[in-house]
Amino acid sequence: MTLWESEGDLEATVEEKPSFGIVRVTAAQLREAGFAIARKPLDHNPNHCECFGKPNQKRRSALSKVAVWVKPPDDCDAADFGELDSL
Numbered sequence: 001m002t003l004w005e006s007e008g009d010l011e012a013t014v015e016e017k018p019s020f021g022i023v024r025v026t027a028a029q030l031r032e033a034g035f036a037i038a039r040k041p042l043d044h045n046p047n048h049c050e051c052f053g054k055p056n057q058k059r060r061s062a063l064s065k066v067a068v069w070v071k072p073p074d075d076c077d078a079a080d081f082g083e084l085d086s087l
Contacts, residue, residue: 021073
């Protein structure tokens with residue numbers, strides 16, 4: 001998980017896992033779903049964070065309602081995701 005503070009953060013995330021999809025949720029939304037979040041910088045990603053809490057069905061459901069797609073996975077048709085969000 002990466003804290004996005006600039007467009008460069010999104011680019012760095014895409015470089016690390018280019019075929020993965022990316023969604024945006026806020027720290028407040030994670031906390032409201034029952035998770036804790038803490039910064040845990042990595043050498044190649046100073047804005048890296050970790051999320052703590054068991055991802056049960058209630059928490060997954062809460063996040064799925066607020067998550068916004070920024071980049072769909074490469075093996076999916078981007079048109080299926082509607083309008084994508086940005087930072």
